[in-house]
Amino acid sequence: MNLLVNTEGCREALIALEDGTVLRGRGFGAPGEAFGEIVFNTSMVGYQEIVTDPSYAGQIVTFTYPQLGNYGITSTDAQSERPRLRGVVAHDVCRTPSNWQCVQSLPDYIAQSGVVGIEDVDTRALTLRIREAGAMRAAISTVDLDPKSLLSRVRSSAGIGDHNYVADVSCDGPRVVHARGEERHHVVAYDCGMKEGIVEHLAQAGCEVTVVPWDTPAEDALALHPDGVFFSNGPGDPTSVPHVPDAVRTVLGKLPVFGICLGNQMIALAAGGSIQKLPYGHHGGNEPVMNLLTGRVEVTAQNHNYGVVFPSLGRLVPELSGGVAEHPADGDLRAWSRARIAPVVRNERYGRIRLTHVNLNDGTPEGLQFLDVPAFAVQYHPEARPGPNDSAYLFESFARLMDGRDDYLAIDVREGRCR
Known part of the structure; x- marks a missing residue:
């Protein structure tokens, strides 16, 4: 041409x-x-x-x-x-x-x-x-x-x-963003390339946020005595970024954990899962995703070229997966959305992990929930900068997880829309 x-x-x-x-x-x-x-x-x-x-x-x-x-x-x-x-x-x-x-x-x-x-x-x-x-x-x-x-x-x-692009875009040192309104929780946020809209939404959910560089040792983060730890979005191939999966492994099971985009991939890597490069990725504000826990479809903002391979996290638990014992042979997870089932695998490191969100365009995984440790993650950008507000409830979900609620993800999308 x-x-x-x-x-x-x-x-x-x-x-x-x-x-x-x-x-x-x-x-x-x-x-x-x-x-x-x-x-x-x-x-x-x-x-x-x-x-x-x-x-x-x-x-x-x-x-x-x-x-x-x-x-x-x-x-x-x-x-x-x-x-x-x-x-x-x-x-x-x-x-x-x-x-x-x-x-x-x-x-x-x-x-x-x-x-x-x-x-x-x-x-x-x-x-x-x-x-x-x-x-x-x-x-x-x-x-x-x-x-x-x-x-x-x-x-x-x-x-x-x-190249490790996360090292290029992370902050140079810690900074604190205060909660908007009454402070509910203190969160340490690993800046792997975090958007300002994400920090703002955490603050709006009542979190005082201590933002730390990507390579902060987990022991230093825990020494800040947070109520939860957040792992952010970021650029590049997640397998080219050292240290972060180690930090995830250290905090999983100790404190509530939430990851977005690259953070989702890092949590999967920490659990022994694998990552695949998508043909051309998801980049835009119009990706339909089903929340398998509520049956609601969210139109989401996304920006990634890599994604989690859900079967790599473990074998299906049939009694928690609608009686199904084998992962879909073609790798298309939309079968779970059609069946309205949120399948669960048995992970060698962290026990049961549930698939919570599925991309309705290509059947790739978009969300994970750990059932035996307090942790969850999504592959998309719920802060909607730019994009639709359908997934903004996830910041409230994190706050509810830190509150100790078991039903923290079962929020109707209409509850979390920006006002």
């Missing part, structure tokens, strides 16, 4: 994918080059939250919505102090936004952080290529405009799993 767009007054740019796809467009943001793993995001709004989400470190994000930047950048919507992704791909970018809260245009905003962008490319065709070939190495360049040269350099670049 080769789309000629060299608009007068704007620098020409190329984007190359390792499968040989090369698109020509025009640059915006910072001049230069960006190498990373290319993915696509299907959200229609919330581009500021997306470009500042630390989970995108090491990645180039293609926005499927055709126009980007219409309402500019606000002073309140960022999920970290600056953009964290490697590059931005768009069809049409607005340089003159209109919004009473706007303080800056999107091109100027990403340029300040050295983020390279390319527009005037066919993002529909590009998204189809990623769906067909999977997430892959890619590059955007405004300096190397030779397709063969750029493609060769892409194919020799490092993969997303070759």
